[in-house]
Amino acid sequence: MRRRLLPLVILAILSLAIAAVAADKDPPRTNDGRNVYRTEAVRAYVEGFEGAFPPAGWTQTITNPAYTWVQDTATPYEGAAAAYIPWQAGIPQYEVLSFDYLIDSAANEDHLIFATQGSVYWAVNANFTVEVGGVEVYNFLNEFTAGNWIWDTVDVDLSAYDGQTVTIAFIYAGDDGADHYLDAVSIDEGAPPPPPPPANDLCEGAIDLQAQGLDEFVVDLCLAADDYSAPSGGCTGYSSAGKDLVYKIHLDLGETFSASMQGTHDAALWLVTDCADAANTCVAGADDTVSEGYETITYAAAAAGWYYMIVDGYGDDSCSTTTVNIAALVSNEDASWSDVKSMYR
Ligand SMILES: [Ca+2]
Ligand SMILES: [Ca+2]
Numbered sequence: 001m002r003r004r005l006l007p008l009v010i011l012a013i014l015s016l017a018i019a020a021v022a023a024d025k026d027p028p029r030t031n032d033g034r035n036v037y038r039t040e041a042v043r044a045y046v047e048g049f050e051g052a053f054p055p056a057g058w059t060q061t062i063t064n065p066a067y068t069w070v071q072d073t074a075t076p077y078e079g080a081a082a083a084y085i086p087w088q089a090g091i092p093q094y095e096v097l098s099f100d101y102l103i104d105s106a107a108n109e110d111h112l113i114f115a116t117q118g119s120v121y122w123a124v125n126a127n128f129t130v131e132v133g134g135v136e137v138y139n140f141l142n143e144f145t146a147g148n149w150i151w152d153t154v155d156v157d158l159s160a161y162d163g164q165t166v167t168i169a170f171i172y173a174g175d176d177g178a179d180h181y182l183d184a185v186s187i188d189e190g191a192p193p194p195p196p197p198p199a200n201d202l203c204e205g206a207i208d209l210q211a212q213g214l215d216e217f218v219v220d221l222c223l224a225a226d227d228y229s230a231p232s233g234g235c236t237g238y239s240s241a242g243k244d245l246v247y248k249i250h251l252d253l254g255e256t257f258s259a260s261m262q263g264t265h266d267a268a269l270w271l272v273t274d275c276a277d278a279a280n281t282c283v284a285g286a287d288d289t290v291s292e293g294y295e296t297i298t299y300a301a302a303a304a305g306w307y308y309m310i311v312d313g314y315g316d317d318s319c320s321t322t323t324v325n326i327a328a329l330v331s332n333e334d335a336s337w338s339d340v341k342s343m344y345r
């Protein structure tokens with residue numbers, strides 16, 4: 001008996017799978033791999049629909065009691081539950097979840113962020129919109145791009161409402177649409193400002209390799225800006241439009257300096273005598289390999305003085321976390337390893 005049923009069960013599963021195409025009105029009722037947790041910003045307020053429904057402090061406007069917003073645990077965006085509304089044909093729905101919030105300009109708490117999913121295909125019939133103070137600030141049909149039944153986050157800038165208490169309303173309205181979801185409603189502080197560039201982003205802040213005793217170090221070039229580019233066809237053979245950091249070293253006449261760098265980007269390494277005129281004073285450079293490759297320069301000082309090493313990359317604003325190796329200096333008088341001068345002099 002069981003064996004005879006098995007093909008029928010398989011057929012049923014297959015037909016269900018085939019039905020789950022773009023025009024499906026119901027989402028897949030599983031949550032495999034889609035419970036993504038957000039970490040990108042500080043939340044000043046969050047409602048994840050985990051507890052009482054509607055949540056404390058929220059208002060629910062109901063016109064179709066059998067098909068309105070409810071708590072649902074089948075496919076939350078995060079946590080164990082989300083707000084969910086089933087579709088209905090023949091009886092129009094205008095179902096609203098709303099809450100009031102003081103948009104605090106002082107704390108920069110002026111981003112409304114929420115996760116939603118639904119069917120863009122069926123939103124033509126019944127759409128999901130968000131209003132702030134009665135003004136539409138989000139339209140699922142027009143703005144959602146992640147696809148049908150894929151959770152995605154929406155970020156609405158509320159800075160225009162700084163200092164005001166506003167009603168934020170999530171509205172599902174229409175007839176014969178598709179199921180819709182809402183979760184992780186939050187008022188976030190703005191994204192944290194980017195970290196300041198490293199002190200040695202520019203020549204003025206060049207790090208003294210010897211004073212710092214640096215012989216091997218790892219540095220994230222992505223924190224830097226592209227300020228210097230080797231001349232095309234010049235000392236590295238190519239321009240270097242990648243993000244760059246600057247190091248300096250004092251060399252005696254004839255002293256040989258050797259350094260290498262390696263990262264996941266197409267690295268470029270060059271040494272100049274006048275950092276303010278880097279492109280025209282390059283004395284050694286290397287851009288011989290592509291990503292993951294080692295670039296190595298070796299230079300015997302033609303004059304005593306300061307030299308500036310620019311740790312760079314070929315591609316526009318290219319960068320990676322890069323390992324830099326500085327070989328011990330070799331003096332002019334006797335270029336043998338027995339006469340290697342310490343970096344830590
Ligand atoms: Ca939740
Ligand atoms: Ca720079």
Ligand SMILES: [Ca+2]
Nearest residue numbers: 228240242244
């Ligand atoms: Ca550069």
Ligand SMILES: [Ca+2]
Nearest residue numbers: 266267287289
């Ligand atoms: Ca390279």
